[in-house]
Amino acid sequence: MRAGRLVSMMLLLQQRGRMTADALAAELGVSVRTVYRDAEALAGAGIPIYGESGREGGYRLVEGYRTRLTGVTEGEAEAFALAGVPQAATDLGLQTELAALELKLSAALSPQQRDRAERARQLFHLDVVAWFQRAEPVPLLALVANAAWERRTIRVRYWRWKEPREVERELRPLGLVLKGGRWYLAASQGTGAVLPYKVANLMAAAKTEEEFDRPGDFDLAAWWAENLDAFDARRYRGEAVIRCSPDAVDRAADNLDADTAAAIVKAARDEEGWAVATIPIETEWVASGELMKLSGVEVLEPASLRAMMRERAQAVLDLNG
Incomplete structure (x- = not known):
């Protein structure tokens, strides 16, 4: 030390x-x-x-003295992949190692290169947390990351959205993904499928002494891309046709998910700026709540979603009458 x-x-x-x-x-x-x-x-x-x-x-x-003693430690090597995402390094408990690594890398640069690196630091900043959100507390992240590094199984108590809400699992952690400021664990229960677990939903976790062999063909980035595609395929269960005012079209990108907003923005507008768009929906309850974020949206189809919008709008009027 x-x-x-x-x-x-x-x-x-x-x-x-x-x-x-x-x-x-x-x-x-x-x-x-x-x-x-x-x-x-x-x-x-x-x-x-x-x-x-x-x-x-x-x-x-002494003027002119320079050292090339810039050996990188194991902890600093682990932090190398996070050099562009300092908040992620902090979440993982590697902020000290990252700072030391940056110092050593900087020492290996020429004065001109160091000046350019410092200019880049001043000009560019990466914030991975989405608008209108705060980073979630992830107190068990470092433990999970360490278990993945050591290829040790973990016993966890996990909160999920469906019943039973609290479940206990013994997992083989294969990697971590930072998505929109939220951490997800890629893990399997042995020979089964690799599934995503939201790290913030871990209520308890402990490493075991049991080691496991990481599948040689597992690619974390490819798995995550496939997982996102499968999630969208499961999430969108139907379609709706809506009519949007010019203001609703302009505000769609800031208030709705990317697929819904894209469908609205790309729709042709009439002479008054209104657009008729066919959008993907998860459920009618979710869709009605999302569309109520915008003023000037009329649901044309299906009739059941139009009725639900009317009922929810009436409930708001009754409450604020």
């Missing part, structure tokens, strides 16, 4: 030049007293570090 911190301190000074003890302590997450001790340790190991007192003082390396 200390050896890694000493390397990080040396690389920070190599990149930034002079740094105060307070600044180093903040970067390394230690006390100022620890910084003093680490500086003495580096000097004792032959690193040309020196301190300057006074208001403009701080620690420096």
